[in-house]
Amino acid sequence: NAGVTQTPKFRVLKTGQSMTLLCAQDMNHEYMYWYRQDPGMGLRLIHYSVGEGTTAKGEVPDGYNVSRLKKQNFLLGLESAAPSQTSVYFCASSSTANTEAFFGQGTRLTVV
Amino acid sequence: AQSVTQLDSHVSVSEGTPVLLRCNYSSSYSPSLFWYVQHPNKGLQLLLKYTSAATLVKGINGFEAEFKKSETSFHLTKPSAHMSDAAEYFCVVSAALNTGFQKLVFGTGTRLLVSP
DSSP states (O other), X not given: OOOEEEEOSEEEEOTTOOEEEEEEXXXXXSEEEXXXXXXXXXXXXXXXXXXXXXXXXXXXXXXXXXXXXXTTEEEEEEXXXXXXXXXXXXXXXXXXXXXXXXXXXXXXXXXX | OOEEEESOSEEXXXXXXXXXXXXXXXXXXXXXXXXXXXXXXXXXXXXEXXXXXXXXXXXXXXXXXXXXTTTXXXXXXXXSOOGGGOEEEEEEEEEEOTTSOEEEEEOOOEEEEEEO
């Protein structure tokens, strides 16, 4: 029972490089989310999706792009990484907007 | 706008003693409230949730929380701490975006330390 799986788990990037974080869920959930977690700030919503083919901006979307081509996958892209994007990134999914969210184990990204 | 304030960044208890993690919320309507736990280098796991049913909510691992509208509080308690409870705890409120979507708004977290 995999739940929500994120790849990779760790990554170090140089400033200006690009990368894509992959999130996959096997619970047939409609809603998927990307959060970033920084010390003392809790989790902040980057982008979210309410269904296949849809995406929307959260509270801190700048510097990120997302795609939801398949219902089970939600990709987070960094086109030109900056040190301010050093963070732990969490993907989550839920069946509806106001129910329990299931989280992946996180991706620790360092931009040098 | 909906928000939550976790009143303590760190709480230290001894094993076997009660746990109290404090959370106050701000919401313009009847909120849904959650507590999540995060163990080191792990994802977040739901402990319990309040969605306007009973004001005393029981969760997993012996945790419970009481919704008090008059005090705008949703404190998390456990009668007797175990070493395995050492983790970071997040109080969360649902909030409506202008798109009509409801998102989760996280508090800044409380780190629970349990000593033998």
